[in-house]
Amino acid sequence: MVDWEVKCAERTHYMTRSAIREILKLTQRPDIISFAGGLPAPELFPVDRVREAADLVLTERGTEALQYSASEGVAELRDLIAERMSRRGVQVTRDNILIVNGAQQGIELIGQVLLDEGDSLVVEDPTYMGMLQAWRPYNLCYHTVPTDHDGLDIDALREVLKAHPKLLYLVPNFQNPQGVTLSLERRRQLIALLDEFDGLVVEDNPYGELRFGGEDLPSLYEIDAEYSGKRALDGRVIYLGTFSKILAPGVRVGWIAAPMAIMEKLVQAKQAADLHSSPLTQLIVSATARDGFLDKHILTLREVYRDRRDVMMDAIATYFPEDVHFVKPEGGLFLMVHAPKHLDMTALFKVALDHKVAYVPGADFYVGGAAAGGHTFRLNFSNARPAMIEEGIKRLGAMLKDVLVPQYMP
Numbered sequence: 001m002v003d004w005e006v007k008c009a010e011r012t013h014y015m016t017r018s019a020i021r022e023i024l025k026l027t028q029r030p031d032i033i034s035f036a037g038g039l040p041a042p043e044l045f046p047v048d049r050v051r052e053a054a055d056l057v058l059t060e061r062g063t064e065a066l067q068y069s070a071s072e073g074v075a076e077l078r079d080l081i082a083e084r085m086s087r088r089g090v091q092v093t094r095d096n097i098l099i100v101n102g103a104q105q106g107i108e109l110i111g112q113v114l115l116d117e118g119d120s121l122v123v124e125d126p127t128y129m130g131m132l133q134a135w136r137p138y139n140l141c142y143h144t145v146p147t148d149h150d151g152l153d154i155d156a157l158r159e160v161l162k163a164h165p166k167l168l169y170l171v172p173n174f175q176n177p178q179g180v181t182l183s184l185e186r187r188r189q190l191i192a193l194l195d196e197f198d199g200l201v202v203e204d205n206p207y208g209e210l211r212f213g214g215e216d217l218p219s220l221y222e223i224d225a226e227y228s229g230k231r232a233l234d235g236r237v238i239y240l241g242t243f244s245k246i247l248a249p250g251v252r253v254g255w256i257a258a259p260m261a262i263m264e265k266l267v268q269a270k271q272a273a274d275l276h277s278s279p280l281t282q283l284i285v286s287a288t289a290r291d292g293f294l295d296k297h298i299l300t301l302r303e304v305y306r307d308r309r310d311v312m313m314d315a316i317a318t319y320f321p322e323d324v325h326f327v328k329p330e331g332g333l334f335l336m337v338h339a340p341k342h343l344d345m346t347a348l349f350k351v352a353l354d355h356k357v358a359y360v361p362g363a364d365f366y367v368g369g370a371a372a373g374g375h376t377f378r379l380n381f382s383n384a385r386p387a388m389i390e391e392g393i394k395r396l397g398a399m400l401k402d403v404l405v406p407q408y409m410p
């Protein structure tokens with residue numbers, strides 16, 4: 001018998017399975033209303049448009065689509081992304097763009113290129129669980145920065161930057177899990193601080209285009225360009241984008257947009273990982289998105305998701321107990337509820353399933369785990385239809401009220 005535990009590399013000891021993916025398995029039952037996954041609304045996937053695009057690609061460019069291809073990605077898709085990222089005046093070019101298999105692979109590749117074992121990393125607390133999972137093998141030292149309704153606390157950030165961490169990882173728009181957005185003033189302060197401390201930031205932005213309330217804010221790479229006066233993507237920001245939330249996660253197409261000086265290393269890491277992303281899917285995504293289709297599609301998504309967010313807000317106001325707190329998201333797919341501190345939302349997950357409703361317990365989004373975020377849980381509002389959202393929140397509210405009934409004290 002092989003003892004695989006002994007044979008496994010040291011770094012595997014830090015690896016874990018994603019708690020969300022495990023939870024999702026439990027929520028597949030048809031009688032359960034699930035707010036657990038980060039799933040877009042499936043009925044909005046533009047299946048016909050993708051079918052036409054696939055047909056066109058295979059008819060007109062079949063051999064190119066099925067052949068090995070460039071590690072950087074298909075030129076026309078990189079151009080399309082560069083054009084979209086340049087719309088507010090910062091010049092992003094094809095050479096700044098590396099196509100990856102979803103932003104998740106982008107996180108993995110950035111880790112390979114920039115992180116050494118034991119490096120220190122600054123993150124929002126809570127932060128994106130998939131990043132924690134991807135970078136776990138590096139056994140990083142985390143500096144957590146608390147957040148409020150305007151995003152991360154800049155004074156706390158200043159303190160941790162004094163230790164000269166390697167990197168800051170941030171989801172500035174409608175953050176996963178909290179739904180919180182970093183304010184314009186704090187974006188400016190953050191870039192100024194990075195400049196002062198010679199820092200770098202990974203701006204992970206899967207949800208930025210799904211804004212349905214409030215004011216549209218410039219990205220960190222745009223503020224950075226403005227700050228340095230360069231008007232190019234050539235500063236302290238490495239940007240991650242994806243088609244997962246604005247088109248479909250099943251295509252697994254995302255991108256890294258980075259200063260040219262670091263591109264070569266990122267391309268080398270991509271090459272080593274999987275040679276290149278599928279040219280077939282890249283060409284299909286490009287043919288689907290073009291001629292203004294993607295922009296129009298995003299408008300539809302915004303409308304539908306705004307409606308679902310509002311239904312969830314109203315239902316929470318009606319059915320939840322009063323002593324829960326959350327920030328109303330102005331976009332994206334999520335919000336995070338802070339229940340009273342003594343509630344263990346991980347343990348209560350099973351009770352919620354008995355009430356035929358599911359959420360994601362918040363503990364795993366916190367670097368400090370259950371001690372820091374055991375009383376929190378994340379709700380997704382994009383996936384279920386409005387009537388189901390109302391019913392699911394009603395069930396969850398009933399459960400929360402049950403467990404919050406004051407105990408009889410003799």
Ligand SMILES: Cc1ncc(COP(=O)(O)O)c(C=O)c1O
Nearest residue numbers: 038102103104128176242244254
């Ligand atoms: C903050 C964040 N980054 C990255 C990803 C991964 O996205 P992709 O499907 O492009 O790999 C997600 C997915 O939910 C996310 O929320």
